[in-house]
Amino acid sequence: xxxxxxxxxxxxxxxxxxxxxxxxxxxxxxxxxxxxxxxxxxxxxxxxxxxxxxxxxxxxxxxxxxxxxxxxxxxxxxxxxxxxxxxxxxxxxxxxxxxxxxxxxxxxxxxxxxxxxxxxxxxxxxxxxxxxxxxxxxxxxxxxxxxxxxxxxxxxxxxxxxxxxxxxxxxxxxxxxxxxxxxxxxxxxxxxxxxxxxxxxxxxxxxxxxxxxxxxxxxxxxxxxxxxxxxxxxxxxxxxxxxxxxxxxxxxxxxxxxxxxxxxxxxxxxxxxxxxxxxxxxxxxxxxxxxxxxxxxxxxxxxxxxxxxxxxxxxxxxxxxxxxxxxxxxxxxxxxxxxxxxxxxxxxxxxxxxxxxxxxxxxxxxxxxxxxxxxxxxx
Amino acid sequence: xxxxxxxxxxxxxxxxxxxxxxxxxxxxxxxxxxxxxxxxxxxxxxxxxxxxxxxxxxxxxxxxxxxxxxxxxxxxxxxxxxxxxxxxxxxxxxxxxxxxxxxxxxxxxxxxxxxxxxxxxxxxxxxxxxxxxxxxxxxxxxxxxxxxxxxxxxxxxxxxxxxxxxxxxxxxxxxxxxxxxxxxxxxxxxxxxxxxxxxxxxxxxxxxxxxxxxxxxxxxxxxxxxxxxxxxxxxxxxxxxxxxxxxxxxxxxxxxxxxxxxxxxxxxxxxxxxxxxxxxxxxxxxxxxxxxxxxxxxxxxxxxxxxxxxxxxxxxxxxxxxxxxxxxxxxxxxxxxxxxxxxxxxxxxxxxxxxxxxxxxxxxxxxxxxxxxxxxxxxxxxxxxxxxxxxxxxxxxxxxxxxxxxxxxxxxxxxxxxxxxxxxxxxxxxxxxxxxxxxxxxxxxxxxxxxxxxxxxxxxxxxxxxxxxxxxxxxxxxxxxxxxxxxxxxxxxxxxxxxxxxxxxxxxxxxxxxxxxxxxxxxxxxxxxxxxxxxxxxxxxxxxxxxxxxxxxxxxx
Numbered sequence: 062x063x064x065x066x067x068x069x070x071x072x073x074x075x076x077x078x079x080x081x082x083x084x085x086x087x088x089x090x091x092x093x094x095x096x097x098x099x100x101x102x103x104x105x106x107x108x109x110x111x112x113x114x115x116x117x118x119x120x121x122x123x124x125x126x127x128x129x130x131x132x133x134x135x136x137x138x139x140x141x142x143x144x145x146x147x148x149x150x151x152x153x154x155x156x157x158x159x160x161x162x163x164x165x166x167x168x169x170x171x172x173x174x175x176x177x178x179x180x181x182x183x184x185x186x187x188x189x190x191x192x193x194x195x196x197x198x199x200x201x202x203x204x205x206x207x208x209x210x211x212x213x214x215x216x217x218x219x220x221x222x223x224x225x226x227x228x229x230x231x232x233x234x235x236x237x238x239x240x241x242x243x244x245x246x247x248x249x250x251x252x253x254x255x256x257x258x259x260x261x262x263x264x265x266x267x268x269x270x271x272x273x274x275x276x277x278x279x280x281x282x283x284x285x286x287x288x289x290x291x292x293x294x295x296x297x298x299x300x301x302x303x304x305x306x307x308x309x310x311x312x313x314x315x316x317x318x319x320x321x322x323x324x325x326x327x328x329x330x331x332x333x334x335x336x337x338x339x340x341x342x343x344x345x346x347x348x349x350x351x352x353x354x355x356x357x358x359x360x361x362x363x364x365x366x367x368x369x370x371x372x373x374x375x376x377x378x379x380x381x382x383x384x385x386x387x388x389x390x391x392x393x394x395x396x397x398x399x400x401x402x403x404x405x406x407x408x409x410x411x412x413x414x415x416x417x418x419x420x421x422x423x424x425x426x427x428x429x430x431x432x433x434x435x436x437x438x439x440x
Numbered sequence: 441x442x443x444x445x446x447x448x449x450x451x452x453x454x455x456x457x458x459x460x461x462x463x464x465x466x467x468x469x470x471x472x473x474x475x476x477x478x479x480x481x482x483x484x485x486x487x488x489x490x491x492x493x494x495x496x497x498x499x500x501x502x503x504x505x506x507x508x509x510x511x512x513x514x515x516x517x518x519x520x521x522x523x524x525x526x527x528x529x530x531x532x533x534x535x536x537x538x539x540x541x542x543x544x545x546x547x548x549x550x551x552x553x554x555x556x557x558x559x560x561x562x563x564x565x566x567x568x569x570x571x572x573x574x575x576x577x578x579x580x581x582x583x584x585x586x587x588x589x590x591x592x593x594x595x596x597x598x599x600x601x602x603x604x605x606x607x608x609x610x611x612x613x614x615x616x617x618x619x620x621x622x623x624x625x626x627x628x629x630x631x632x633x634x635x636x637x638x639x640x641x642x643x644x645x646x647x648x649x650x651x652x653x654x655x656x657x658x659x660x661x662x663x664x665x666x667x668x669x670x671x672x673x674x675x676x677x678x679x680x681x682x683x684x685x686x687x688x689x690x691x692x693x694x695x696x697x698x699x700x701x702x703x704x705x706x707x708x709x710x711x712x713x714x715x716x717x718x719x720x721x722x723x724x725x726x727x728x729x730x731x732x733x734x735x736x737x738x739x740x741x742x743x744x745x746x747x748x749x750x751x752x753x754x755x756x757x758x759x760x761x762x763x764x765x766x767x768x769x770x771x772x773x774x775x776x777x778x779x780x781x782x783x784x785x786x787x788x789x790x791x792x793x794x795x796x797x798x799x800x801x802x803x804x805x806x807x808x809x810x811x812x813x814x815x816x817x818x819x820x821x822x823x824x825x826x827x828x829x830x831x832x833x834x835x836x837x838x839x840x841x842x843x844x845x846x847x848x849x850x851x852x853x854x855x856x857x858x859x860x861x862x863x864x865x866x867x868x869x870x871x872x873x874x875x876x877x878x879x880x881x882x883x884x885x886x887x888x889x890x891x892x893x894x895x896x897x898x899x900x901x902x903x904x905x906x907x908x909x910x911x912x913x914x915x916x917x918x919x920x921x922x923x924x925x926x927x928x929x930x931x932x933x934x935x936x937x938x939x940x941x942x943x944x945x946x947x948x949x950x951x952x953x954x955x956x957x958x959x960x961x962x963x964x965x966x967x968x969x970x971x972x973x974x975x976x977x978x979x980x981x982x983x984x985x986x987x988x989x990x991x992x993x994x995x996x997x
Contacts, residue, residue: 276790297495305955
């Protein structure tokens with residue numbers, strides 16, 4: 062059994078797995094304990110602040126529950142490869158980022174070898190926000206995967222740069238101005254550390270000044286921290302519900318005692334209690350589990366640069382610094398420098414001069430844990 | 441929307457509780473920290489519930505249990521360890537739970553519910569009890585349930601195998617901070633004079649294209665930054681002129697109104713369209729409508745508590761009455777609630793936006809000041825200190841005045857006495873005859889009712905607790921379920937799912953599964969927090985979770 066994440070959901074999951082009779086558990090987490098974790102991450106105490114979550118959580122649960130062996134790994138899930146993931150029967154995730162979820166999902170899908178049933182590792186994923194949460198069971202290649210449902214995420218609407226730069230209206234605009242524009246202007250190359258209270262204080266003061274200048278009220282330290290770190294409210298009870306639901310599904314899968322969740326449960330506790338349990342459909346042409354290049358309509362007159370900009374706008378793609386290739390040529394390399402130099406001139410060329418309509422383009426990106434294949438069709 | 445968060449750098453408590461203060465604010469946290477929860481039964485479920493309340497920092501808890509820790513407890517309860525074996529469960533659970541948060545005070549009583557009810561009745565008297573909330577985890581005998589004081593919010597919890605359920609019972613529950621998605625109330629069809637004149641002023645030269653600076657026309661830049669609220673107000677006025685003084689009301693008319701806006705958009709600009717006009721068009725269907733009082737708020741304002749105020753009446757009802765007076769007074773609200781005052785973000789210049797925002801804000805403040813005047817008058821007439829309700833509280837109430845809730849929880853005897861009331865009978869029969877009756881979780885509830893009767897007649901023994909009694913216990917549970925169905929007037933008897941559920945409950949032998957105990961701990965703690973903080977909307981009154989199909993059902997029973 063592998064558990065990734067030893068935070069809010071992770072602490073619960075580890076306790077639940079140990080008390081469900083799982084004897085050999087590995088837990089991965091790259092974070093250290095922060096004081097703001099203590100309102101829900103119940104395996105940690107004030108004295109543990111600063112220590113690695115995976116290690117402290119493993120030690121605590123092994124001490125409390127006899128006969129369970131927990132192997133912690135303090136590091137990123139991306140440090141490990143397929144050989145490592147192959148040793149587990151099931152993977153259960155309480156992660157806090159979309160990137161990490163996409164990575165583990167794509168890795169487990171990629172690992173599936175139709176000739177070897179052992180290579181299919183069920184993935185159970187949970188997530189929470191305030192009084193709401195969801196748990197889901199993913200059977201890589203057999204059903205809907207994490208990537209299939211990427212468009213269910215509410216897109217974080219970016220505020221246009223001109224609003225931040227010249228016409229702020231909301232306190233959040235002033236805070237983003239301070240962190241995105243003012244920090245680099247004043248601090249130069251010095252990196253902004255969201256966890257450094259002095260840095261947050263600086264942003265808060267700058268944002269407050271700007272807000273006063275534009276008669277905008279409502280900038281607080283807490284809001285500054287929330288906007289800059291994209292803080293999602295989190296409480297123990299919601300984590301308990303979702304983590305327990307995930308572990309309940311894990312137990313049902315492993316013991317075959319009862320049918321397991323097919324495949325998604327949403328729990329909404331803000332207004333009464335409402336759950337929605339449903340089968341999320343596998344997406345046709347899912348770039349991860351669909352195994353097929355999907356069609357993408359483009360204008361033959363677009364430059365390659367324009368094409369890349371359009372790709373970035375697609376909510377189900379989410380790329381940042383892509384590298385594009387076809388069977389016959391290197392279209393554009395974001396790095397290394399030599400290849401970037403060589404391929405940069407292509408950015409200004411028109412698609413019709415680089416591609417035939419219907420030709421397959423492979424896209425790789427630091428934000429993509431897999432290679433995206435598109436049939437570019439001229440319309 | 442959090443109620444009030446300090447604006448400066450956080451203290452150590454704010455840091456520790458940051459992630460929850462973003463939900464319920466200092467208001468909610470203060471209430472949480474004055475709660476004293478009594479837990480009856482230090483089972484895994486009971487301890488998990490407390491864990492999720494101790495972490496966010498309730499004031500105090502007391503674990504009440506008369507059993508000694510056994511080996512079996514360790515396999516399911518995380519808050520009992522090997523050192524606890526043979527010692528009182530109450531003491532050990534209180535100790536290990538207490539470690540979770542040094543800010544919370546933990547206590548224990550080695551005793552049980554029925555005994556305490558007769559030996560220490562003061563613990564159950566509203567005026568003498570130290571407890572603010574009771575959490576009871578089954579088993580408990582039915583006759584004692586009927587003796588619980590209705591004044592103290594009580595949470596009845598079952599956790600058997602894959603099934604868990606919660607029944608909430610509380611005195612009348614009122615909520616100001618319900619946390620709706622948005623408090624926005626734009627009043628486009630009921631604009632007050634300041635808003636109307638602002639719309640007129642800002643649009644006098646809207647249709648005139650500026651050729652050169654200072655020619656009195658509007659530049660493309662200005663035109664593209666007129667806030668969409670102003671645009672809507674202006675075109676609504678135009679529409680009225682050409683439609684006999686009426687606003688667009690039907691879906692069709694609203695469609696035509698959208699075309700009117702579209703036709704006035706400048707298209708000879710970079711990009712070929714204007715974002716503010718597009719925002720205006722997108723807002724038509726949702727926002728071009730009469731300001732109405734929600735049915736939930738009507739319920740509050742029409743409650744007899746609003747009419748019959750006394751010296752002891754809660755602030756909630758006093759302010760509600762003041763709002764009702766505001767609404768009905770032609771000199772004040774004249775049929776409208778106090779304005780909430782917020783507006784959404786929209787394409788606009790900073791100044792233009794802030795000025796518009798201020799028109800809403802000032803109106804909201806003015807409305808609240810009238811409500812405040814009403815409050816002071818009411819307080820004086822009740823011979824109470826007229827300043828005893830702070831303005832902050834009145835303003836918070838006014839902002840939420842269209843999203844108020846009051847929940848009348850049904851008393852436990854109406855559900856659990858041998859002769860349940862008509863409402864209960866109807867609710868159960870309705871669930872049993874609904875279109876999804878085959879899979880409905882009402883069957884789980886019925887099986888739990890049979891279990892409740894079983895533990896009452898056996899003095900706490902769970903059905904199926906030994907292999908030898910499995911068969912007779914199943915028969916007895918079936919008989920009890922059938923009996924209950926007869927009591928509620930359901931003549932068809934136990935269905936397929938009902939029979940399965942009986943077997944499932946007997947199969948568990950009263951045992952907990954840790955995952956379900958933990959899940960119950962989360963569900964119950966969420967509801968306890970909602971009741972304590974008087975924020976968000978708690979369940980009314982029963983929730984059942986089935987861990988096999990991963991579904992919940994909620995019923996008012």
